[in-house]
């Protein structure tokens with residue numbers, strides 16, 4: 001039996017969201033896989049790594065999935081306060097140190113290029129991974145050990161922009177794409193060894209899934225509330241009920257970059273590790 005608009009919304013608003021776990025709306029939305037496989041790429045690179053940093057680990061879900069492959073020295077950063085303890089709990093069984101980063105040092109928009117210091121010593125990490133988290137390329141270059149690698153999958157500025165257009169809200173980012181990010185990485189002295197970008201069709205099957213998503217990802221529509229956007233959401237609900245899913249475009253890009261192999265290695269953490 002199909003639900004009414006109010007039933008979908010009430011259920012979505014009552015549901016919890018924790019860490020970076022969208023299982024509540026499993027099967028009710030989809031994002032196609034990228035043409036590259038970030039997890040497989042990282043898993044392959046872990047074979048060469050004796051130390052790993054995961055930037056912006058969220059609730060630690062992705063890193064935990066790599067558990068058996070993690071090097072003994074694995075650290076993760078997290079700046080969103082509610083997720084620091086979630087990540088610590090998830091990653092404790094794998095011996096991962098989760099470093100809380102001061103929220104003041106975090107960009108208001110987690111997907112934008114950010115300028116914040118990483119709490120790690122120079123040239124101290126073999127592999128820095130970053131899925132859907134902002135980064136300061138200079139900081140990444142600073143902490144990478146000689147011959148180390150940076151692997152990042154980013155959400156581009158065009159991601160899900162159809163939602164903003166339908167709701168009549170400003171787009172979340174003016175510009176963030178492979179070209180600009182690659183420039184930043186190269187300007188930091190890293191050598192880009194793989195770069196890919198893709199636009200793919202994603203979709204929401206019911207308005208409850210869309211509302212849940214927009215509450216979990218508050219930077220997509222910054223002033224989102226169901227009341228504020230009720231007419232547009234009701235129109236989308238009617239469309240989804242009769243015509244099928246609301247299709248949107250996802251925008252992703254991948255950069256793998258290497259640091260020069262000839263610098264001097266130093267596998268020490270900064271004094272404030274573990275804060």
Ligand SMILES: C[S@@+](CC[C@H](N)C(=O)[O-])C[C@H]1O[C@@H](n2cnc3c(N)ncnc32)[C@H](O)[C@@H]1O
Nearest residue numbers: 020056057058059062080083110131132133218
């Ligand atoms: C897009 S998530 C990706 C997390 C992880 N790297 C992954 O791939 O699963 C990026 C960041 O958003 C943070 N985040 C979640 N909810 C947030 C909120 N309401 N405000 C700011 N950041 C939030 C997460 O803690 C995480 O660090």
